[in-house]
Every structure is written in structure tokens, then in C-alpha cells.
Amino acid sequence: MRYIVVGGGHISQFILRTINSSDKKAIVTVIERSQERATVIAKQFNAEPLWGDLEDPKTLEKANISICDLFIASTEIDALNIRLCEAAKRVYGVPFVIGVINNPLNSEIMRKAGADIVLD
Secondary structure, eight states: OEEEEEOOSHHHHHHHHHHHHHOTTOEEEEEESOHHHHHHHHHHTTOEEEESOTTOHHHHHHTTGGGOSEEEEOOSOHHHHHHHHHIIIIISOOSEEEEEOSSGGGHHHHHHHTOSEEEO
16 A cells, blocks of 8 residues: 655654554655655655655645555644645545544544544
């Protein structure tokens, strides 16, 4: 499967560890704002690093989002995760989208944006 994980915090690292242990043939891209952070995390989890403006569609397109099987938005900003999930599902047609929220009040908004699973 092809995975895209946006964000490089603790939750993202937990998700990446889970992907590595459950899917030995996974093709994973990690997207972060910082080149250094993306490179360090990607190396640690055998993933491809990508960095740039997380709100720029070109960044998602460089990650080949159009052929992604599972997209995970796990930044520390709920509003950004919601926008990323909405783009992944509605614009790029990613079959399975997971959104991470930090405020439980945003759970329903995330679902409406297209997240198949909401992690709180």
C-alpha cells in the first residue's frame, strides 16, 4: 500500500511505527514543513521525505497523492488536518483518510470533511 503521513510529531511517529510493523511492503511518504525534520523522520521509519507548504496542493501532488491508498493528517493543528483530509478525500479521491484532532469538539467537523477515521 501507499501511505502519506503529514506531520512529524509524536502521533505521526506512532503511526509510522505501526505502518512499518504491519505492512512490510509499505511505500510511505512523510510530509513536514521542515526539510531537516522530514529527512530525520523519514530515515528513522524507512520513508520518503517531502517538505514544503502543507497547504499548497503542489506539495501533496509531489507526494503522488493521486495514487495514495491511505492518507493521514496528523499535524498539531486541527484546522489544517481538517483541510488536508478534505482535499485528500474530495479533491484527490484517496480511498481511505485518517484525521487526527486535538480538540474532541472538532470530531464531527473532521468526519464531515471526509475522514473515514478520526483519531482523538
